[in-house]
Amino acid sequence: MNATACYFVNWMEPENTAIARGLRRQDPDLLDRLIEQYQHRLLRYLIYLTGNRATAEDLFQETWLRVLERGRQYDGKHNFSTWLFTIARNLVIDLSRRRKLESLDSQAKDDETPLEIPDQSQPSAIDVVAHRELSERIMTSLAGIPADYRETMVLRFHEGLTLEEIAAVTRAPVGTVKSRLYRGMNALMPYLKGVRG
16 A cells, blocks of 8 residues: 555545444534535435435435434444445335335436436536536436436446445445446436537
C-alpha cells in the first residue's frame, strides 16, 4: 500500500469509528451533521431509484429514522455512506414489494415529468439553463436503461462510491458491478449522442 493510500485509510478509520460511537449514543449533534453532509447525495440517489421526488422525500425521512433507530448496528469498519445507501436501497426494495411492483423500473414509469436533482451551487443563469438541459437529457437517458445498470452508474458516478462499496450496497460481486457499469455505459451511448459536458 502506498503512503497516500495508507494515510487515507488511517484517516477514515477514526472518523468511521467516531460515527459508530456517536450513533450508539444516539448523539443528536452527530445526526444533524450527518444529515447536513449526506442530504443532497441521499435524496439524489433516492430520486434516481424511485423516479418520483415525493416518494424519494418520504424514503429520505424513513432512511434517517432507520439510522437513528439502528445506529448501534453500524460498526465503523466500512464507510458510513455505504451503510447509509444500503439502508436507503433496502427501503426502496421494501416499498416495491409492498406495492407489488416487479422492478425499480416500474416506479420510474409512474411519473412522466422530468426528475429534478437538488442543486448545491449558485451558478450563472446560462450555466443553470445548460446544466438543466444536460441533466434532463441524462435523466431521460438513465430512465431508458435497466434499473441494475442505472443504480450502479448513479452510485459510481454521482455518489463516488468505489466498486467494493457498490458491491456492498447492492449485494453483488465486484465482477458483476464492473459488468453493470460497462453495460450501463454501452446502453447510455445511443441516448447521449452529441451531448457535450
